[in-house]
Amino acid sequence: MTPVPIPAGRVKTLKIDGRDVSGYENQTILEIARENNIHIPTLCNLEGLDDIGACRLCLVEIKGLARLLPACVTRVQEGMEVLTDTERLRRHRRMVIELLLSERNHVCAVCVSNGHCELQSLAQTLGVNHVHVPYRYPRMAVDATHGRFGVDHNRCILCTRCVRVCDQIEGAHTWDVAGRGVEAMIISDLKQDWGASATCTSCGKCVQVCPTGALFVKGKAVGEMTKQREFLPYLTLMREGEK
C-alpha cells in the first residue's frame, strides 16, 4: 500500500525522547529519529521498500494517545511528543522477539546467517536471553529446488521483505504469502517449487534483503551468509533521478 502522497513541504517540529527535532510533514517518526541518531528497533522495515507496519517492533508512545503507533508509517505532526524507549515498549519488543523465536525453528548454532542475522542481533540488543512462551516446533520444509538459492521456512519470520522487493523493485512478483495465521507461508508463484518458477529472474534480491537465514545462497556453511543491501537505496535513488 503506497502511503498518501503529501508534497514535502512544511516543516514540523516535535520532541522525540525529550529532544527537540524537526522534519518535513511527509516524513515518518522513524525517519526523523534516524536522522537524529535515535535508535528505534525495526525488522520488517527496510529502506527502499514500502512500509507495512507488521513486525510491531517500532511501536512508540505518543503523549496524549492511548494507542501505540508504528514509527515506520506514522507521519510527524507539529508538537508531537514521542517516546521511543519506555519500559512498556521494551517489554513489548522483547515479547515480539520471543514470539518470533518460538514460532518456527530458529537454531542459530547451525544457521548460515549465524552472526549476521537481524533477529539474532535484535534478541541480543533487546535483552532476550531466553524465550518464556511455549515453543511450537512446527515441521517446516526447505525448498532447495532453485539452482542458486534456497529457502528454509524454519527460519522465516514472514516480514515479507522478499515479497516486497520482488514486487516493488524487481517487478517479478514471484513471492507472495499463502495461508492464514501461523499457517501463513511465503510461496513462489502459485505455491510451486522455486526452481520451477516461471517468473523468478534469479536476481537474488530476495536473498539479500532477508533479515534471517531463511533465504540463502546455496553452498554457504554456518555463519557464512552475509547479505548485501546497499543496492536498494541506490536503486531507489537512481529511479527517482529518472523521473
Place this chain on the structure above:
Amino acid sequence: MTPEELHELAQAHLEADKKLSHCLFVCGAAACLAARSDAVIEAFQAAVKARGLEESVAVKNAGCMGLCALGPLVRVEPAGVLYQQVTPEDAGAILDGLGGPPVERLVCPTDVPFYQRQFNIVLENSGHIDSESLDDYVARGGYAALAKALTAMTPGQVVDEVTTSGLRGRGGGGYRTGLKWSTVAKAPGQKKYVICNADEGDPGAFMDRSVLESDPHRVLEGMAIAAYAVGANEGYIYVRAEYPLAIKRLADAIRKAQRAGVLGNAIMGTTFSFQVDLRLGAGAFVCGEETALISSIEGKRGTPRPRPPYPAEFGLWGRPTLINNVETFANVPAIVRNGGHWFASIGTEKSAGTKVFALAGRVVNTGLIEVPMGITLREIIYDIGGGIPEGRKFKAVQTGGPSGGCIPQQYLDMPVDYESLAQVGSIMGSGGMIVMDETSCMVDVARFFMDFCRTESCGRCVPCRVGTTHMHTLLTRITDGSATLDDLALLEELCEMVKQTSLCGLGQTAPNPVISTLRYFRDEYLAHIVEKRCPAGVCRMTRAPKEVAV
C-alpha cells in the same frame, strides 16, 4: 422512474393488494429454508391453484420473521396470524381455514414479549414483503427516502440529517456515521466510493444475512442515499460467499432496481448516477476489517494495513471511501424518511435507534430480534428470549463475537448501549448474543473464541499471528489440566501485549474473551489450574498430572 412514477407504482400496487382477500407470507430466509420452507411455498402455490384461488390469495416468499428456531414460519394477512413449524402437508388445512378461525395446532402466538418488546426499523419490512419484489418494497415506502434526498435535499442536508440522528456504526466500532459521512464528503477528489460491508463473520451472528435476504432493496437504497451525500457514483457490496441466498437476492435486487431506474444512470430522472456491484469474500474473517476488505476488493490478499490514513481519505484504489455495515445502511432510508430527530428520540442519548441481535445459545427463543438501544440484558434474555431452558441457571451472555466479552449475572440490569457494554469489558459488536448457562465452562468458551481468532488471524503482524496461537496453547493447557499458575501469568501477559500491539482490530480485541472471563470467572480458571477440576464438568482434564510437579 421519476419520483411521481414511483409514487404511482406504490399506489397501484397497494390497490392490487386490496383486491386480494388473503396474503400468505412464507419465510424464505436461510433458517426457514433449511427447514424446507421452499417446499412449503410450493405446496401453498399448488394448493392455491388446485382451489382456483389465484385471484384472491397471494403466496409470497417473504423474509425473516424472527423466531428462527420455530421455522418454517408463515404469516397470514390481513388476519395477522402467524403459524410455526409449517409443513407442506399443512398448506391445505391453512388455506381451507382462511376467513375462519386459525388452525389452532400451528398458531405461533404474537402477543408474547418476543414480538411485543421489539421495535422494528431495520426489520420493518422483514416478513411483510416478498423479498424478491421491488414493487412490494416500493409499496411500503421503499425508495421514497432516496427520492426525497435527490429532489428535496442537498448532499450536505442529507449528511446533517444522519448526523442529527446520532446513528453509529452497526458493524461493531460504533463510530458516528454522520461524522464518517462528512469526512468522506469533505475529502478532496472527484472519484469516491461507497462500500457496504456484508462480510458478517462472527460465530453465531446472522443479522446482516437476514437483512440482505429479507429486504435487499433497503440496503441498496441506503447506499444510494449515502453515495449522493458523499459524492460517490460507484459502490460495492462485499458479501461473503457463504451467503448464497443473500447474494442471489442482492444480484436480483440490483438488476430490478437498475431496470426501474432507482439505481444506475440518471436515477429518478436526476443527474445523479450510482452503480453498485457485488464482490464476494472468500471466507476470511479478517476481510470484515475495512482496510483488509478494501485490499480484497482490489484483488489483493485480504490483510489490514495500519491506519491512519483512514479509508475516508485513502480507501479503495487510493480514493476517499465510505464503508458502512449492512445494518447501518439499512437504517438510513428510515432516517431520511422520518428525520434525524425521530431516530434520535429512539434508544438512549448516546446510542440512538435500535439494534438487531442474533439471539443464540442457552435461551428458549433463539432467533433475530430488533430492540431499542438502552433495553436491559434481562429484558432481552428473559422477556424476549423467554429465559433459560430446562430450568437451568443463567451464567453469562457473550456479546460482540470473538472481539467481545462475557457479561455475568450482576450486570443483567445494565442498559444495552455502546458505552455500558464497553464499561463491563465487552462490546456491542455486530450483534451476536450468545447466552450461556451453568453447563458452560468459561475457560472452554474463551478457548473456543481464541481458536477462532488464531485460525482467522491474517498472519501479517507478529502479536496477533503468534500471540493468539500461544494463548490458545495456554488455554488448552488449562482445560486439559496440565497448566500451572505460571501459565496463567503468561496468558495475562500475552493478553495485554496482543491487545496493545496488534495491527488491526482483530488482534487488538482477540484477548477480550479471555480478559472478560478472567475478570468475572477467575475462580473457574483457578479451579482448573490448582484443583485440576472443571466446575461445569465440560473439560475432561486428561493431562492433569498424577503428582504435582516441582
Place this chain on the structure above:
Amino acid sequence: MSDTPRMPARIRMGTIWLEGCSGCHMSFLDMDERLIDLADKIEIVFSPYVDAKAIPDNVDVFLVEGGIGSDHDMEVIREIRRKTRVLVAFGDCAVTANVPSMRNGLDVGAVLRYGYEETGQPIQPQIPTQGIPALLPQVLPVHEVVPVDVYMPGCPPSADLIHFVVGEVLEGRLPGRGVRARFG
C-alpha cells in the same frame, strides 16, 4: 545488591551436561588461567570434570548444559533443582533446546528407527530399550521443566561470558537481563 543470600567463602558448584554436546564445558575450560583464581573460590562438587556419582545436597550454583531430552534428564534436573540455590541454564541447548530440538517436529519412534535401523548398515538392527533412558517426545529447554535463575545463551557461551556470570554469582548477584549474549 540483589536479595540473593551472600555466598560462603568457597562456593559449592556443580556442572552437568544433559542433552548437549559438551561444548559449553569445553568453553568453561577456555577460561584458561582465570580458572586458577576461580579454584580458590569454587569447590566443584559434581561435574564431568570430577568423579562424583550422585548429585550432592546443598549446592550453591549449578551450571546445566543441554536440554531435557530423556526421562533420566527429567529426573536429574528435578533433583538438581531441589538441591541447588542458583540454577544456571548453561548454553543454548539448556536455554532453547537448540540443536537437539531439531527432532521435535518429528515422531520419536521415527527418529529412533532412522537412527538404529535405517541408516548405515547395521548388523543387528534393533532399537535398544534396556538400561538406557527413554527419549521424551520433545527435547525441552530447562526452564520449561524447572525454574531457572540465570540464562547464559551461546553455542557455546564464550569463556568471557562464563567468567562474567560465575563472577556475578560469586558476588551474590543474579545478572538477569544483564546477560546480553546472542544465541548461537
